[in-house]
Amino acid sequence: MKATPPPEWEPLEESVPRDIFKAEVRAWAKRIGVEPKEIHVREMTKKWGSASTTGRVTFAADLLRQHSEFRKRVIVEELLHLKVPNHGKLFKSLLRAYLKRKNP
Numbered sequence: 001m002k003a004t005p006p007p008e009w010e011p012l013e014e015s016v017p018r019d020i021f022k023a024e025v026r027a028w029a030k031r032i033g034v035e036p037k038e039i040h041v042r043e044m045t046k047k048w049g050s051a052s053t054t055g056r057v058t059f060a061a062d063l064l065r066q067h068s069e070f071r072k073r074v075i076v077e078e079l080l081h082l083k084v085p086n087h088g089k090l091f092k093s094l095l096r097a098y099l100k101r102k103n104p
Helices: 016-032 060-066 068-080 088-098
Strands: 038-042 050-051 056-060
Touching: 016 038, 016 056, 016 060, 016 068, 038 060, 050 068, 056 060, 056 068, 060 068, 068 088
Parallel strands: 038 056
Antiparallel strands: 050 056
């Protein structure tokens, strides 16, 4: 994913711990119904995340300092690629469904 967060979502002063972030990824994976084989966090310069056909999801280390809503979008988008490998209509529909806000 190459998108940038909205300007009003300023980076956090401290990073979310990697183990907390990975727990967040696993929770979303369970909700979506996918099982990533590996979850990695590493330095990435051109994108926020990627998903491989072998089930590996990789996230940019800089993502740990981003607003929670942006982190959620990147996580959901990469995990959805384990189900739908392209950005077609099905992918976009599932992405909207998982990211819609619930009203209290």
